[in-house]
Amino acid sequence: MVEIRMKTRATGASAVLGVRGHAALKTVTGGTLEVVTGVNEPGFNPLDLLYSSLAACLVLSVKGAVMQLQMLERFEGCSAEVAGDKAHDEPSRVETLHAAIRIGGDFSDVERQAIVKLAKQLCTVSNTLALAPNMEISASRL
Numbered sequence: 001m002v003e004i005r006m007k008t009r010a011t012g013a014s015a016v017l018g019v020r021g022h023a024a025l026k027t028v029t030g031g032t033l034e035v036v037t038g039v040n041e042p043g044f045n046p047l048d049l050l051y052s053s054l055a056a057c058l059v060l061s062v063k064g065a066v067m068q069l070q071m072l073e074r075f076e077g078c079s080a081e082v083a084g085d086k087a088h089d090e091p092s093r094v095e096t097l098h099a100a101i102r103i104g105g106d107f108s109d110v111e112r113q114a115i116v117k118l119a120k121q122l123c124t125v126s127n128t129l130a131l132a133p134n135m136e137i138s139a140s141r142l
Contacts, residue, residue: 009029010028010029011027011028011029012027012028013025013026013027013028014026015035022034022035022036022037023035023037033049035049047084047094050084050094051082051083051084051097052082053125054080054082054097054099054123054125054126054129055080055081055082055099056080056125057123057124057125057126058080058082058099058101058119058120058123058125058126059078059079059080059101060123061118061119061120061122061123061126062078062080062101062103062115062116062119063075063078064119064122065115065116065118065119065122066103066115068118068122069111069114069115069118071105071107071111071115074105074106074107075103075104075105076104076105077104077105078101078102078103078104079101079102080099080100080101080102081099081100082097082098082099082100083097083098084096084097084098085098097129099126101116101119103115103116
C-alpha cells in the first residue's frame with residue numbers, strides 16, 4: 001500500500017475592505033484575490049470561494065484516494081463541479097451543497113464510487129462543512 005505523507009503548511013487568510021472598491025483577500029502564504037459582489041461582475045464572490053474550496057479539495061483528495069487505493073497507473077485526471085442551494089429562511093446560508101466528480105481512466109463504476117467515498121473522507125473541506133466547526137469571531141478597532 002502507498003503511504004501518503006501529509007505535509008503541513010501555514011493556513012489562514014485576511015480580508016480588507018475600504019469605503020470604495022472590492023474586498024481584497026490575502027493568504028498567509030502570499031496569495032491574493034479580489035472579491036466581487038456585483039451580480040454581473042466577473043470574478044469570485046464569497047459563495048464562489050466556498051464552492052471553489054470544496055471543488056479544489058475534492059479533486060486533490062481524489063488523487064490522494066487513487067494513490068492510496070493503488071490505482072494511480074489508470075488515473076487520467078478528474079474534475080469537480082460544486083454548487084449550492086441557498087436556504088429560503090433565516091439565517092442566510094447554503095442549505096444544500098451539490099458536488100459532481102468526474103474521474104478519467106479505466107475504472108469501473110464500483111471503483112469510481114470507492115474513490116469518491118475515500119476522497120470525501122480525505123477532504124478537509126468536506127469534513128469541515130459536514131461537521132460545522134466552532135466559530136469564534138472577535139471585534140476590535142481598525
